[in-house]
Amino acid sequence: MRPLRMVDLELERRFFGPRIEAALSEVLNHTQYIRGPEVQKFAQELSNYLGGSTVVPCANGTDALQLALMALDLQPGDAVMVPAFTYVSTAEVAALLRLQVRWVEVSLDHFNILPEALEDAWSPEVRAIIPVHLFGQAAPMEEILSFAREKGIAVVEDAAQALGAEYIFPSGERKKVGTIGDIGCTSFFPSKNLGCYGDGGAVITASRERATRLSRIANHGQDTLYEFVEVGVNSRLDSLQAAILRLKLPYLDEFNARRRAAADFYDSYLKDIPELQIPRRMLWSTHIFHQYTLRVLDGRRDALRAYLAERGIPAMVYYPKPLHLQPAYRTPAYPEGSFPNAERLSREVLSLPMHPFLSEDQLAYIVEAVRDFFR
Ligand SMILES: *Cc1c(COP(=O)(O)O)cnc(C)c1O
Numbered sequence: 465m466r467p468l469r470m471v472d473l474e475l476e477r478r479f480f481g482p483r484i485e486a487a488l489s490e491v492l493n494h495t496q497y498i499r500g501p502e503v504q505k506f507a508q509e510l511s512n513y514l515g516g517s518t519v520v521p522c523a524n525g526t527d528a529l530q531l532a533l534m535a536l537d538l539q540p541g542d543a544v545m546v547p548a549f550t551y552v553s554t555a556e557v558a559a560l561l562r563l564q565v566r567w568v569e570v571s572l573d574h575f576n577i578l579p580e581a582l583e584d585a586w587s588p589e590v591r592a593i594i595p596v597h598l599f600g601q602a603a604p605m606e607e608i609l610s611f612a613r614e615k616g617i618a619v620v621e622d623a624a625q626a627l628g629a630e631y632i633f634p635s636g637e638r639k640k641v642g643t644i645g646d647i648g649c650t651s652f653f654p655s656k657n658l659g660c661y662g663d664g665g666a667v668i669t670a671s672r673e674r675a676t677r678l679s680r681i682a683n684h685g686q687d688t689l690y691e692f693v694e695v696g697v698n699s700r701l702d703s704l705q706a707a708i709l710r711l712k713l714p715y716l717d718e719f720n721a722r723r724r725a726a727a728d729f730y731d732s733y734l735k736d737i738p739e740l741q742i743p744r745r746m747l748w749s750t751h752i753f754h755q756y757t758l759r760v761l762d763g764r765r766d767a768l769r770a771y772l773a774e775r776g777i778p779a780m781v782y783y784p785k786p787l788h789l790q791p792a793y794r795t796p797a798y799p800e801g802s803f804p805n806a807e808r809l810s811r812e813v814l815s816l817p818m819h820p821f822l823s824e825d826q827l828a829y830i831v832e833a834v835r836d837f838f839r
Pocket of ligand 1: 524525526527550551553554596622624625650651652653663664665
């Protein structure tokens with residue numbers, strides 16, 4: 465059996481084979497490494513995939529969030545609402561822009577924003593909320609949208625882990641995550657569901673005007689060449705990365721389906737273990753399993769992780785400490801105990817290997833080891 469990895473980019477490399485060299489060669493031959501034709505073509509193709517929203521490519525997912533908050537004209541001292549249990553980027557860009565953060569408690573079921581906690585997190589300085597679609601499943605967007613509408617604040621989606629997942633409204637209408645709020649943000653970091661072979665990201669918006677503004681901010685605040693109308697940043701997706709993404713985008717749905725099949729396999733062999741909570745699939749979302757994340761309910765998460773490691777099975781803790789307890793983001797307003805669910809998840813979660821190329825042998829080996837541990 466092939467050695468296990470959380471994400472196996474070598475198998476992906478074999479799957480695409482010489483098509484990768486061909487895509488890169490085109491760029492190497494025309495030499496437009498920055499603003500080459502691949503970048504606009506990819507933006508258009510991703511826009512089509514997402515149902516027509518405009519895609520503004522940028523350098524990475526963290527920049528996408530920063531560009532979104534800059535385009536909303538948030539001022540120092542304004543506040544943004546951010547889930548307490550997520551990757552650091554949302555908190556980081558808020559801090560860099562001198563914004564305050566109001567943490568929101570998360571759900572023990574789906575790991576995303578807990579709708580009942582929205583009102584608790586509110587303060588009059590809040591100008592925007594940033595729901596994160598964690599691990600590949602949409603946050604409860606209807607509650608978040610109606611809260612935002614009631615308060616008159618913007619919704620910026622962090623779709624870095626969920627590109628391709630769909631939110632399902634009660635009417636049956638479906639929308640791809642990243643196209644539901646005012647602005648969507650995503651990342652093409654190599655391990656994401658749509659990853660390039662370096663850094664990359666994009667901002668998504670249905671508003672043409674806002675897209676123009678976002679492009680301007682991403683390009684030094686330049687209107688026409690050397691006419692700087694506002695303070696911007698330098699944040700670009702380069703042509704080589706765009707060429708890789710153009711090759712991979714047509715496979716995104718298929719790869720997401722393969723992840724879902726691996727998750728189905730895990731579920732069927734782990735669901736009867738009382739010490740485990742398998743990932744809950746909410747009716748309002750498709751799940752694209754960026755991560756397959758268990759809760760280990762009996763306090764033996766780290767022991768299970770060590771047991772698996774001894775058997776050559778990597779497993780990761782996303783995330784071991786909630787953001788309100790991180791040294792860089794701690795404030796007296798949010799002491800330990802402020803968000804019991806977020807704090808509990810950081811002690812209980814464990815993500816198993818997840819990628820589109822897991823074999824049945826590998827999956828069987830993993831679930832057998834997990835079952836042995838609890839036997
Ligand atoms: C990966 C990720 C980001 C940041 O993306 P980068 O491209 O690494 O900057 C932001 N938010 C979430 C939830 C992520 O998983």
